[in-house]
Amino acid sequence: MPETGRARDARGYSMNEHIGWALIGASNVARQWIVDAIRVQNDSSIVTVLSSSEERGAKFANENAIPAHVTDIGAILADDRVNAVYISTANQFHHAQTMAAAAAGKHVLCEKPLALRVTDAHDMIAACRTAGVVLGINHHLRCNAMHQELRRLLAEGAIGRLNAVRVFHANFLAQALHGWRINDAGGGGLILDSTIHDIDTLRFLIGSNPTHVMAMTQSGRLAHDGVEDGIMVIMRFPGDVLVQIHGSYTVPFSEGGVEFYGSDGVLVGRDCMSQRPAGRLFIRNADGEREIPIHHHNLYHYALATFSGAVRGRRQPAATGEDGLAALAIALAIRESALTGRQIEVDIP
Ligand code: NDP
Secondary structure (H helix, E strand, O other): OOOOOOOEOOOOOEOOOOEEEEEEOOOHHHHHHHHHHHHOOOOEEEEEEEOOOHHHHHHHHHHOOOOOEEOOHHHHHOOOOOOEEEEOOOHHHHHHHHHHHHHOOOEEEEOOOOOOOHHHHHHHHHHHHHHOOOEEEOOHHHHOHHHHHHHHHHHOOOOOOEEEEEEEEEOEOOHHHOOHHHHOOOOOOHHHHHHHHHHHHHHHHHOOOOOEEEEEEEOOOOOOOOOOOEEEEEEEEOOOEEEEEEEEOEOOOOOOEEEEEEOOOEEEEEOOOOOOOOOEEEEEEOOEEEEEOOOOOOHHHHHHHHHHHHHOOOOOOOOEHHHHHHHHHHHHHHHHHHHHOOOEEOOOO
16 A cells, blocks of 8 residues: 655555566566566565466466466456556557556556557557556667667767668577467567567667668568568668668577668677677777677666656656557558568658
């Protein structure tokens, strides 16, 4: 219950009160990263986990020392100990679950893609705003310390006027993830799973949205039924900056990276497109090449810390609902280009 005599947020929570989390989705990403990231925050704990399967929920709760598990979202919505939810179900459920959580006054950290349709993403943002709750999106790459330093350097003009960017985000999809990603034409596929992270990272680093996109995809090496498992994208950003992305589920032994080409130099990020706190940054210019030291932190710890800060009204989450909507709109434009063979003008409503 809210304490008395302390600062409170719009819904009456004490600003110092513990954040009680419900996990919506007994997912791999929750197990691997988020359970720990919530627990390292000194103001947060996990109250319960929702799975559509009683058996899977019980197993997940047991293995992760979560005190309760439920199969009905209503139990979470009605639980006063829960004031934030982390939604990591399959992509087609994000919209309805966010809408329900917002209506019940719960803060929402939602996995990407925010939704499958831009109109749904709009509704989610509006619902959270109306309810006075925080909506954050787990675009983790912008929480990587190397990308944060790269952003700072670009903003201060370390390589002059930006000319072109290349993103390398190809790998071989782990066997454990060979489910909906490669066989669900609605919610799966590389674009909404992985390319959308590249889009968010580019928006974060460059500080604007692309105006036009073109793409070609591959399918059939791993994915089937027309689901894409490889992609090359070309984008034009404001200032006539050309950007290229190579993404894949089917390329082993590849190191993810980014290259930024400017009028006065080049910034190269290596091994920086994963979930790990990794990445080396180099600058090359008239003085030669040097490595820029990076003090890494856990990406998900950072995301949860900023989300806690947002719940307390101190800051924005690392990626907002608007960031999630923009990334989705650009991802869908890329998919449209791949399907039609046309260059698509990006419209972010
Ligand atoms: P999972 O496939 O692990 O989980 C998604 C859902 O699938 C779960 O909610 C679960 O439903 C169901 N499920 C899990 N295991 C089984 C099973 N054995 N049989 C049947 N159903 C099962 O997904 P991910 O963790 O890979 O992804 C979840 C979300 O997180 C996605 O939106 C994805 O895009 C995003 N993601 C984000 C990452 C990031 O770093 N930001 C990284 C990875 C994923 P139920 O809850 O009903 O049990």
